[in-house]
Amino acid sequence: MTESLNHVLNKIVETSNNNITITDKHGIILNSNPAHWSLYGIEANHYIGKSVLDLEDEGVLSPSITASVIKNQKPIQILQQTKTGKVVMSTAFPVFDDEGNMSNIISYAQDQTEIKNLQEQYERLQRKIKIVQTEVQELREKEYGKGGMVIRSKQMTQLMKTVSRVAQTDVTVLFLGESGVGKSALAHTLHNQSHRRKEPFIEVNCSTIPESLFESEMFGYDAGAFTGALKEGKQGLIEQADGGTLFLDEVGDLPLSMQVKLLKTLQDKKIMRVGGKKEKKIDFRLIVATNKDLSEMVEQKKFRSDLFYRLNVIPLQIPPLRERFEDIPLLIQHYYEKLNHKYNLNKQFHSTTYENLLNYSWPGNIRELENVMERVLLISEGSTIYPSDLPKVMKDANHINHPIQNSENEDFKKQSLKHALEQLEVQILTDAYNHYNSTYEIAEALGISQPSVIYKFKKYNIGRSK
Numbered sequence: 099m100t101e102s103l104n105h106v107l108n109k110i111v112e113t114s115n116n117n118i119t120i121t122d123k124h125g126i127i128l129n130s131n132p133a134h135w136s137l138y139g140i141e142a143n144h145y146i147g148k149s150v151l152d153l154e155d156e157g158v159l160s161p162s163i164t165a166s167v168i169k170n171q172k173p174i175q176i177l178q179q180t181k182t183g184k185v186v187m188s189t190a191f192p193v194f195d196d197e198g199n200m201s202n203i204i205s206y207a208q209d210q211t212e213i214k215n216l217q218e219q220y221e222r223l224q225r226k227i228k229i230v231q232t233e234v235q236e237l238r239e240k241e242y243g244k245g246g247m248v249i250r251s252k253q254m255t256q257l258m259k260t261v262s263r264v265a266q267t268d269v270t271v272l273f274l275g276e277s278g279v280g281k282s283a284l285a286h287t288l289h290n291q292s293h294r295r296k297e298p299f300i301e302v303n304c305s306t307i308p309e310s311l312f313e314s315e316m317f318g319y320d321a322g323a324f325t326g327a328l329k330e331g332k333q334g335l336i337e338q339a340d341g342g343t344l345f346l347d348e349v350g351d352l353p354l355s356m357q358v359k360l361l362k363t364l365q366d367k368k369i370m371r372v373g374g375k376k377e378k379k380i381d382f383r384l385i386v387a388t389n390k391d392l393s394e395m396v397e398q399k400k401f402r403s404d405l406f407y408r409l410n411v412i413p414l415q416i417p418p419l420r421e422r423f424e425d426i427p428l429l430i431q432h433y434y435e436k437l438n439h440k441y442n443l444n445k446q447f448h449s450t451t452y453e454n455l456l457n458y459s460w461p462g463n464i465r466e467l468e469n470v471m472e473r474v475l476l477i478s479e480g481s482t483i484y485p486s487d488l489p490k491v492m493k494d495a496n497h498i499n500h501p502i503q504n505s506e507n508e509d510f511k512k513q514s515l516k517h518a519l520e521q522l523e524v525q526i527l528t529d530a531y532n533h534y535n536s537t538y539e540i541a542e543a544l545g546i547s548q549p550s551v552i553y554k555f556k557k558y559n560i561g562r563s564k
């Protein structure tokens with residue numbers, strides 16, 4: 099080789115990002131670039147003239163790929179874990195002279211640590227998604243899942259137990275909570291769990307019926323009761339609920355005139371149609387719901403106190419989604435599966451999109467979540483749903499999750515995500531703690547090391563190590 103070609107070769111080795119090492123046929127290092135050796139945690143000037151076999155004995159290279167090529171006389175590729183904790187992809191080739199004798203070995207090493215970390219991160223997220231999927235499946239098979247209700251948080255599990263208990267009675271139930279939290283859905287569930295489940299469930303949204311029509315809608319009318327009335331008369335909504343359940347949604351919007359009549363019906367369990375002459379006994383169970391503060395309305399004389407006391411027998415407050423954070427991943431998964439199935443799609447979330455969904459405070463509660471899911475599934479173009487497919491408002495700082503909503507810290511978005519992921523991690527670890535018998539089993543199930551399990555249990559103060 100000419101002197102200038104040698105110079106060029108040295109320059110290539112020195113400047114390559116690929117970390118090239120050239121040895122003679124015995125594995126003595128002839129040339130190599132310094133970057134290569136920092137991966138292995140030894141000084142750059144320490145290697146020229148050294149044998150890779152000695153470095154292997156010292157544990158610097160374990161194993162040495164060059165040594166393998168010397169033995170096997172063919173190209174080899176391996177993944178190495180170095181003393182410095184780096185993951186390195188090494189590829190080495192033998193060089194043969196004109197007589198076919200091996201004269202040199204050239205090896206390339208690429209730092210794969212970042213890629214490996216990302217891959218592990220991705221696999222961890224996939225495992226979490228798998229766990230959530232399994233839970234949705236389990237919930238579906240359980241009693242609560244039957245009505246399509248997805249419930250995971252302690253508050254909602256407790257509430258659901260109360261709903262199941264009161265479902266066995268005929269007592270009036272008042273569901274309270276913000277719009278979209280699931281008041282109607284729970285009223286349905288309550289009915290479906292009661293002995294009236296095979297009878298009608300009549301839902302009346304009190305805010306949508308004009309005051310002038312309220313009485314005839316609720317109580318019905320007899321033939322010729324008023325101009326424009328049907329000839330044969332009409333059954334009212336209360337009558338339609340006979341034997342079943344009457345659900346009055348937005349009961350706070352019930353006009354005062356109707357409040358008196360409803361109170362009387364509840365006391366007597368009888369109705370009189372408009373223009374009718376005879377009272378009729380009706381057997382119905384009443385469930386009501388509102389997002390208004392009825393006691394305040396009583397103080398303002400907008401709601402009758404006697405009716406309020408009659409309705410307020412079992413008041414059940416449904417917390418907003420931002421206060422039952424654990425339900426969010428399950429609900430996302432639930433609607434994701436349901437809508438993919440409904441529209442015959444097979445879309446996937448980009449991991450950042452999923453994090454954004456987890457990180458949002460959902461002021462419109464489950465209805466908003468359902469709508470957003472439907473929208474992004476339908477409008478996203480490819481098979482992956484990217485953060486840019488999400489509504490703009492979801493990136494608005496004011497809508498970041500509750501725990502740090504008022505924070506003045508510039509990093510609040512990051513903290514919120516951290517908090518969200520930690521909560522998810524705590525939930526997964528707690529479930530695993532309850533489900534498995536040892537930290538070894540947990541480590542295997544979650545795909546992390548056993549010391550990591552112990553560390554995380556300590557960090558989050560979960561149980562005591564099994």
Ligand SMILES: Nc1ncnc2c1ncn2[C@@H]1O[C@H](COP(=O)(O)OP(=O)(O)OP(=O)(O)O)[C@@H](O)[C@H]1O
Nearest residue numbers: 246247248249276277278279280281282283464465
């Ligand atoms: N636990 C749940 N799991 C799955 N879907 C739910 C759950 N709770 C509510 N939903 C769904 O969320 C949507 C909104 O719920 P719902 O209509 O019951 O809310 P709401 O509190 O009655 O709202 P509003 O006060 O505006 O009438 C519905 O499509 C309902 O099926």
